[in-house]
Amino acid sequence: MQRSDPSTDTIDPAGNLSSIKEEIEKALSEAGRAAGAVTVTAVSKQHDATRIVPLLEAGHRVFGENRVQEAAGKWPRLRRQYTDIELRFVGPLQSNKAAEAVALFDVIETVDRPKIAAALAREFAAQGRRPHLLVQINTGEEPQKAGVLPGAADAFIKQCRSEFGLEIAGLMCIPPANEAPAPHFAFLAKIAKRQGLEQLSMGMSADYAVAVRLGATHIRVGAAIFGARIKR
Numbered sequence: 093m094q095r096s097d098p099s100t101d102t103i104d105p106a107g108n109l110s111s112i113k114e115e116i117e118k119a120l121s122e123a124g125r126a127a128g129a130v131t132v133t134a135v136s137k138q139h140d141a142t143r144i145v146p147l148l149e150a151g152h153r154v155f156g157e158n159r160v161q162e163a164a165g166k167w168p169r170l171r172r173q174y175t176d177i178e179l180r181f182v183g184p185l186q187s188n189k190a191a192e193a194v195a196l197f198d199v200i201e202t203v204d205r206p207k208i209a210a211a212l213a214r215e216f217a218a219q220g221r222r223p224h225l226l227v228q229i230n231t232g233e234e235p236q237k238a239g240v241l242p243g244a245a246d247a248f249i250k251q252c253r254s255e256f257g258l259e260i261a262g263l264m265c266i267p268p269a270n271e272a273p274a275p276h277f278a279f280l281a282k283i284a285k286r287q288g289l290e291q292l293s294m295g296m297s298a299d300y301a302v303a304v305r306l307g308a309t310h311i312r313v314g315a316a317i318f319g320a321r322i323k324r
C-alpha cells in the first residue's frame with residue numbers, strides 16, 4: 093500500500109472528487125440525462141486510510157477495491173467508524189474467496205462464470221447476506237481479461253437467475269486499454285437494455301465522461317481521485 097507523508101502530500105481526494113462530479117453533471121446535461129444519475133465509486137486500491145479518510149470526512153461513501161485480502165485489511169475498521177459505507181468489489185473473483193467477498197462487500201461487480209455464481213449462491217444461503225451482483229462482460233474479447241464473452245452473456249445471465257437463483261442488478265466492463273472506449277460502453281448498454289438491467293458500471297479516470305454520455309450509472313475512478321498508484 094502507498095504511504096503518504098501528510099506534510100508533503102499535495103493530493104486532495106475530496107477536491108478531486110468535486111471536480112469530477114462537476115464534469116459528470118456537465119456530461120449528464122449534454123446527454124439529456126437527469127442530474128445526479130451517476131454514482132462515483134472511488135477505487136481506493138493500494139491506498140491506505142490516509143487518503144481514504146478525507147473522502148469519508150467530506151461525506152463520500154461509495155468505494156471500490158479489487159483484491160479481497162487488501163480490502164479485508166483496511167475496511168472493517170473504517171466501517172465501524174463510518175457505518176453507511178457501500179463497498180464494491182471490482183477485481184477478478186476466485187471461488188475460494190467467495191465467502192470472504194460476500195461477508196465484506198455490498199456489491200460484487202465481477203460475476204463471470206458458473207463456478208463463481210454457484211459459490212456466491214452457496215455463501216448467500218450460508219451467511220444470510222445478499223450483496224448486489226453485476227456480471228462483468230469482456231467486451232473486447234481479450235484472452236487475459238476476466239468477464240463473460242459477449243456471445244455468452246445472455247445465456248449466462250439467464251443461468252444465474254434460473255439455475256442459481258441469483259438476482260443480477262447490472263453489468264460491468266473494462267474496455268481494452270488501446271481502443272476507443274465508446275463502442276464498448278454502447279455495447280454494454282445495449283446488453284443491459286435487452287436484459288432489463290439497471291446498473292451500468294463503466295468508465296474510469298481516463299474515460300468516465302464518455303461513459304456518462306453513454307448511460308453509465310456507476311463510474312469507477314481511482315487515479316483521478318487518489319493520485320497515481322505504484323505499478324505492481
Ligand SMILES: *Cc1c(COP(=O)(O)O)cnc(C)c1O
Pocket residue numbers: 135137158182183266296297298312313314315316
Ligand atoms: C483500478 C481500477 C479502476 C480505477 O482505475 P483508474 O484508471 O485509476 O481510474 C476501475 N476499475 C477497475 C476494475 C480497477 O481495477
